[in-house]
Each structure stands twice: as structure tokens, then as C-alpha cells.
Amino acid sequence: MKNFVSILMLLLSMTLFSQTAKIEPPFWYAEMHNPELQLMVYGENMSQYEVRFSNTIEITDIVKTENPNYIFVTITTENVSPGTYELQFLKDNKIIFTESYELRARRENSALRKGFDSSDLIYLIMPDRFANGNPDNDNTDDTVEKANREEPSGRHGGDIQGIIDHLDYLEELGVTALWSTPLLEDNEPIFSYHTYAQSDYYKIDPRFGTNADYQRLASEMHQRDMKLIMDYVTNHWGSKHWMIQDLPTKDWIHYWEDGEEGFQRSSHKMTTQFDSNASEADKEACMNGWFDTTMPDINQKNPLVLKYMIQNAIWWVEFADLDGFRVDTYSYNDKEGIAKWTKAIMDEYPNFNIAGEVWMHSQAQMAYWQKDSKIGAIDNYNSHLPTVMDFTLHDAIVVMFAEDDQEWDKGMLRAYENFANDFLYPDINNILVLAGNHDTNRINEIYGADLNTYKMVMTLIATVRGIPQVYYGDELGMLGNKDVNGDGDIRQDFPGGWKGDPINAFTAEGRTAEQTDFFEFSKNLFNWRKSKSVIHTGKTMQFVPQNNVYVYFRYTDDSTVMVVINNNAETQTLDLKRFQEVIKAHKTGTDIISEAQISLENTLRIDAKTTMIIEF
Incomplete structure (x- = not known):
């Protein structure tokens, strides 16, 4: 006993x-x-x-x-x-x-790491749809949803190894920075490929790979002088997050007593964040509402929550050796909380960069969210956010190239008017410019896969102030209409990313003739941009469009680039005397698109629906 x-x-x-x-x-x-x-x-x-x-x-x-x-x-x-x-x-x-x-x-000099900036060209991918480098992790025992390429809204099996396997393709294209939609675990039973309903903030989703794989991706990119940007979600967590299943405090999330299981959908009226006339009820309806039923809204007013999120972000910077964050739904967060989160990271890494998704349709409203904004200062607010996205330019891009007649406010006047408001931003070079992303209809779908229109769009994106971001597959002419066919249509698999694909667009010999035309133009333009500091940080002078022809210059003391976009359905001839204050004594230039020598002395003839980038 x-x-x-x-x-x-x-x-x-x-x-x-x-x-x-x-x-x-x-x-x-x-x-x-x-x-x-x-x-x-x-x-x-x-x-x-x-x-x-x-x-x-x-x-x-x-x-x-x-x-x-x-x-x-x-x-x-x-x-x-x-x-x-x-x-x-x-x-x-x-x-x-x-x-x-x-x-x-x-790491040595970790605090001084340099983030992405206007010298970069960012390539946005959805990893589940880019390439399947390791079929063995398509399904795992500890994740619910299994791979099914036949389901447009299901998981298809793309992973980190698939990205690593095709970094040479991105390098050839002229990409210098990669933004991947989130890679952290999302254990929702459906739509988990989207990965914005995260279930573990310290773990890469095993269907994408491991934490070590993510480290290896960063290392492989840095060896190619490329940067890695993490898509970070502060506003909401996934309903399957283990802490959501056992909340530390009831106010860890915004819990709506009248809602089913605490849920009330956000009103999405982000203007209430700064509207001096807004009611408190309307502010709460936007900021405290949930983005979706599977995405509980996180309460950044709780100091334990805020500290947890700050430390998690910094941990990933150190662990994975990151070069930047893109923050999802930035303007839906508690604005004081997200400002503290942003400042804490920028204090730790003064040369880092963070781009916030502020999807608004007014330059003044977007400028409010950029660091040191004079507009934000009106109500004593500073977000400390270095970069915002130019969604008003996106609004213009998706309609203006179908408008042959500029009339009073259409066509290329939309671009001109957008840039006329640049004075509102405290740091105009830290504006992210885009023609599309994972939430918008494909730009080539909008314009019927017309190569000339694509060239006009990409010429604009690649030569204006700010940081250009392109969406995977646009460089191949990929199509997709979410309004008709759902979100899966704008997030189709990259051709050649899966063994047995009939077309492998990662290789020159595998591309169709049409894909080759799109790719070669993109490749030449993006690689030219790489070394052009005049495009990265030069000043801009634009001229009011005439006959739907838009002319602007990027210039420094020792370099000038003239961009001409003819959005007219007919050939146009420009009198170059109008631009003499910038052309000055220059007699000739080289069009980097056609490689032709261009006389700058009298007139300039440009074909319908074409562009020229003339380097003096």
C-alpha cells in the first residue's frame, strides 16, 4: 500500500x-x-x-x-x-x-531595415492561386477545408514553395517587391483561401507551408534584391481563432448585445471617422461593426489587445525579415488605436514602410490618413501611416480609357484632376497607385483584353508619382468579372502554376501569342523603370489634356521624361511649343516603348490609343 x-x-x-x-x-x-x-x-x-x-x-x-x-x-x-x-x-x-x-x-542593423518605396514595383498575388510548389500540403489534418480546384471559391493548393519556384519569373518581369495576401492560418470551413479570417497570428497556414518556409521566401527574395511585404489584418480576426473561442476579456472584440452571437455588420461608412457632424451611433456602426459573420471585430481600445497586435507585427518583422506591411481595412480600425499600432512599428523601424488600405473616393478623405496630414491635424489626429492607396486614381482608370471624348470632365481629364489634388497629401511619393487588385474586376476584363488600352493603363501606373502596384496575371491579359461570376473569377489560377496545366505562362515558350504581347510590354516598361530615379522621386508637371491627349513630365535637375497618352480614337498631332517650358533646349529624345528617336523641335504625331515615354 x-x-x-x-x-x-x-x-x-x-x-x-x-x-x-x-x-x-x-x-x-x-x-x-x-x-x-x-x-x-x-x-x-x-x-x-x-x-x-x-x-x-x-x-x-x-x-x-x-x-x-x-x-x-x-x-x-x-x-x-x-x-x-x-x-x-x-x-x-x-x-x-x-x-x-x-x-x-x-539581425545586424535590423532596426535600420529599409522598407519599400517609390523605387519599387509591387506585384500582388493571392498565394492559393499563384503556384502549387508542394502538393503534399494541399490538405492537412489540422485544417478543415480541403483543396478542390473545381470550386472557384475553394482552396486550389498554391503555396509558399510555389512562389519561391517562380521568383525568377518575377525578377524577369521587373518586380522588386512582393505583396502576398495573408499567409497566416485561416481555419474557416469555407472561403479559407482568402485568408483574411485568421485563426492563429503566429502560424503560417500549413496549406501554404511553415513559418520556416516564409523565412526562406524572404531570404530568397533578398538574394535577388527584392522585398517582401506582409498583408496584415488588425481590424478583425477569424471566428475560429483559438482566442476568439475562449476570449481573454469580453471586450476583446466588439460584441453587439442585440446581434446574433454578438454580430452586427459594419455600415462601412468610414467618413464617420472624421466627420465633425457625425453621430456617435453612426461612428460605432461603422468602426465597431463586424466586416463579416466570420470576422469578429477587434477592439483596439483594449490595451491588452493593442499590445498583443503591436508585438505580433514586430515579431513577424524580426522573425521573417520583412520589408513592409500592407494593412487591410486600415480606416475601419479604432483610429486612435491603429495610430498607436502604426507609430510603435515605425518607432522600432524608422525606415520601414506601411501601406494602409483606405478605400475612399475623395483625395481629402484619403489624405487624412497619411502621416503628418494637415487635414488630420484639424482634429489633432496623426495616423503615422507612411503610405495610403490612390483609389481615386483607380476610380478614374477603370472608366476614362473608354471615353474617347474628354468633354468637360471625362477621359484623360479624370487623371489630370486627380493629380491636381496632390497638394493634399503630405508625402506624395508615398502613394500606392494601382489599376486593380484582388477585390476589383480585372483591368483587362473592363477593357476587353485590348492590348493598346493595357499599354495606356500601365504607362500611367509606371510613370506617375508614387509606388506602382500590379496584380498577378494582368501582365498576361488575364480576365475576370466578379460582378457576374463571383470573386473566384478575379482570382483565377496562374496558368502553369499546377502540374498538368495546358499553358505554362511562367516560360516564354509556354505563353500564347497574346500573352507574349502583354508580357513583353510589361517586362520592358517595368525593367526600364527600375533604374529611373527621375520617375521614383522626380517632380511632376502636367498639362491640361486637349483632344483627350494627356501630356505630363517627370523631371529633376539633370533628367527629364515626357509621357504622352493619346486616348483619342484618332491620330493626334501636338504642337510642341506648348511644352517649351519643360522641353527647353532639348532637340531629340528616345521613345522607350518603340525605341524610336523623336524630334522635339516642332510637332509630335501620336497614333490613336497609344502612348509614348520619351526620355530626353
């Missing part, structure tokens, strides 16, 4: 000491700008324990919430060297179990 009791006590002791707590961040880095670190510690009835580090690390605060499964432990890492430290869990002054916690050394 005595031996039985001894064995029982031993087994009980082993059970207690083998108890495992989930700690996030799972590890951290020494010598960070901000030495304060909040550890989220999770486990059954975790709040029953007191916690301490065995040596060196000082605990400055402990928060126990209404959920007994959580403890939030704040420590300082100031003057703490890289190494592994012991976190002790005690009850009645006795150590019940311990957990190891690691502080890692940072």
Missing part, C-alpha cells in the same frame, strides 16, 4: 510539472527599441498561479482577467542578453511547473 501511494504521488507530481502553458509571443528579441514586453500566458486555470522569472528578467506588471485561463505578464528586456530564461509558476510559494522563454539576438 505504501508503495502504491508513493507511485501515485510521483504520477501526480509528474502531471503537475508537465503542465504546459501557451505563451505569446513564443520568443522575443533582445535590444529592441521598446524594452517592454507583454507575455500572454494561456492554460487551464492559469490565473491560480503566481509567476516569476528565476533570474535577471524583471516583471513590471501582471494582469489577470475575468477569464481564469489567462495571465498577462509584462517584463522589461532592457540590458537583458540573448538567452533562455526560466518562467516559474508558483502556488503557495511552491514551484508547480516552469516554462523556458527565449530572447534571441537580432
Whole structure:
């Protein structure tokens, strides 16, 4: 009997000491700008324990919430060297179990990393639809939705290995930065390929690969002098996130008492964020409403939430060696909370870049969200956000090239008027310009796969101020209409990304003649842009369009580029005297599209629906 009791006590002791707590961040880095670190510690009835580090690390605060499964432990890492430290869990002054916690050394000059900027050309992909490099991870035991290429809204199997396998293609195209829609785990039972309803913020979705694969992607890109941008979601989490299933605090999310399971859809009226006449009810209806039933709205007013999200973002920068963030639905967040989130990251990495999705249709309203905005200063607001997206230019692009007659406010006048409002932005070079993305109809669908129109669109995107972003497959003439066929139609698989595809557009010999025409134009334009600082940071002078012909110049003290876009259905002849204040003494230039020598002395003839980029 005595031996039985001894064995029982031993087994009980082993059970207690083998108890495992989930700690996030799972590890951290020494010598960070901000030495304060909040550890989220999770486990059954975790709040029953007191916690301490065995040596060196000082605990400055402990928060126990209404959920007994959580403890939030704040420590300082100031003057703490890289190494592994012991976190002790005690009850009645006795150590019940311990957990190891690691502080890692940072990469050399990590804090000074340079983010993406106007010298880059960003290529946007949806990884599930780009290329399947590892069919073995198409389905996994711990994720619900399985691969089915026959389902337009299902998972198709694209992954990180598929991206790595085709970096040479992106390099040939002239891409310098890659923005992938989110790669973190999304364990929703349907539409999980979209990956904006994330279920684990510290884990790459296993159907895309592993955390180590993501590190390897960044490394492979950096070897090619390319940058990696992470699509980050602050506004909402996925309904299957393990913390949503067991909330640390009820106010971790915006919970609507009158809604079913706390749900009320956002009104999407983002103008209430700065409308001085807005009601509080309308503000809450937008900012606290859920984006969708599977996307609980996160409450950045809760300091525990905000700290968790700040640290998670910084962890990914350090871990994966990132070059930037694109933040989804930026203007739906609590605006004070998202400003603190943004500032914390930019304080840690002063040369980093973050682009916020501010999908609005007024330059003044978009400019409000850019760092140091004079418009935001009216109500003492500063988002600290370096880059916003030029959605008003996108609004113009999707209609103006079908308008042969500019009349009073159509055709190329739409572009001119858009740039006439550049004075509203505090940093005009940090504007992301686009003709389409994963949420819009394909630009080639809109214009009937017309190569000449595509050339006009891409000429504009690649030569105006700001940071150009192109959507995967547009360089091949890919089509897609979500209004008719659903979102899956604008997110079709890249031809050649799957074994057995009848066309492999990743290779010159695999492309159709039409795909080749689109690709070769894009390749020549994007690679030309790479080395042109006059396009990256030069000034702009534009001239009011006449006869639907738009002429603008990018210039510096020692370089000038003249861009001519003839959106008229007929050939036009321009009197070059009108542009003499920029042409000055220059007699000739080279059209980088046709490679022809162009006389700049008298007149310039340009064919219908064509463009010229004349380098002096």
C-alpha cells in the first residue's frame, strides 16, 4: 500500500510539472527599441498561479482577467542578453511547473531595415492561386477545408514553395517587391483561401507551408534584391481563432448585445471617422461593426489587445525579415488605436514602410490618413501611416480609357484632376497607385483584353508619382468579372502554376501569342523603370489634356521624361511649343516603348490609343 501511494504521488507530481502553458509571443528579441514586453500566458486555470522569472528578467506588471485561463505578464528586456530564461509558476510559494522563454539576438542593423518605396514595383498575388510548389500540403489534418480546384471559391493548393519556384519569373518581369495576401492560418470551413479570417497570428497556414518556409521566401527574395511585404489584418480576426473561442476579456472584440452571437455588420461608412457632424451611433456602426459573420471585430481600445497586435507585427518583422506591411481595412480600425499600432512599428523601424488600405473616393478623405496630414491635424489626429492607396486614381482608370471624348470632365481629364489634388497629401511619393487588385474586376476584363488600352493603363501606373502596384496575371491579359461570376473569377489560377496545366505562362515558350504581347510590354516598361530615379522621386508637371491627349513630365535637375497618352480614337498631332517650358533646349529624345528617336523641335504625331515615354 505504501508503495502504491508513493507511485501515485510521483504520477501526480509528474502531471503537475508537465503542465504546459501557451505563451505569446513564443520568443522575443533582445535590444529592441521598446524594452517592454507583454507575455500572454494561456492554460487551464492559469490565473491560480503566481509567476516569476528565476533570474535577471524583471516583471513590471501582471494582469489577470475575468477569464481564469489567462495571465498577462509584462517584463522589461532592457540590458537583458540573448538567452533562455526560466518562467516559474508558483502556488503557495511552491514551484508547480516552469516554462523556458527565449530572447534571441537580432539581425545586424535590423532596426535600420529599409522598407519599400517609390523605387519599387509591387506585384500582388493571392498565394492559393499563384503556384502549387508542394502538393503534399494541399490538405492537412489540422485544417478543415480541403483543396478542390473545381470550386472557384475553394482552396486550389498554391503555396509558399510555389512562389519561391517562380521568383525568377518575377525578377524577369521587373518586380522588386512582393505583396502576398495573408499567409497566416485561416481555419474557416469555407472561403479559407482568402485568408483574411485568421485563426492563429503566429502560424503560417500549413496549406501554404511553415513559418520556416516564409523565412526562406524572404531570404530568397533578398538574394535577388527584392522585398517582401506582409498583408496584415488588425481590424478583425477569424471566428475560429483559438482566442476568439475562449476570449481573454469580453471586450476583446466588439460584441453587439442585440446581434446574433454578438454580430452586427459594419455600415462601412468610414467618413464617420472624421466627420465633425457625425453621430456617435453612426461612428460605432461603422468602426465597431463586424466586416463579416466570420470576422469578429477587434477592439483596439483594449490595451491588452493593442499590445498583443503591436508585438505580433514586430515579431513577424524580426522573425521573417520583412520589408513592409500592407494593412487591410486600415480606416475601419479604432483610429486612435491603429495610430498607436502604426507609430510603435515605425518607432522600432524608422525606415520601414506601411501601406494602409483606405478605400475612399475623395483625395481629402484619403489624405487624412497619411502621416503628418494637415487635414488630420484639424482634429489633432496623426495616423503615422507612411503610405495610403490612390483609389481615386483607380476610380478614374477603370472608366476614362473608354471615353474617347474628354468633354468637360471625362477621359484623360479624370487623371489630370486627380493629380491636381496632390497638394493634399503630405508625402506624395508615398502613394500606392494601382489599376486593380484582388477585390476589383480585372483591368483587362473592363477593357476587353485590348492590348493598346493595357499599354495606356500601365504607362500611367509606371510613370506617375508614387509606388506602382500590379496584380498577378494582368501582365498576361488575364480576365475576370466578379460582378457576374463571383470573386473566384478575379482570382483565377496562374496558368502553369499546377502540374498538368495546358499553358505554362511562367516560360516564354509556354505563353500564347497574346500573352507574349502583354508580357513583353510589361517586362520592358517595368525593367526600364527600375533604374529611373527621375520617375521614383522626380517632380511632376502636367498639362491640361486637349483632344483627350494627356501630356505630363517627370523631371529633376539633370533628367527629364515626357509621357504622352493619346486616348483619342484618332491620330493626334501636338504642337510642341506648348511644352517649351519643360522641353527647353532639348532637340531629340528616345521613345522607350518603340525605341524610336523623336524630334522635339516642332510637332509630335501620336497614333490613336497609344502612348509614348520619351526620355530626353
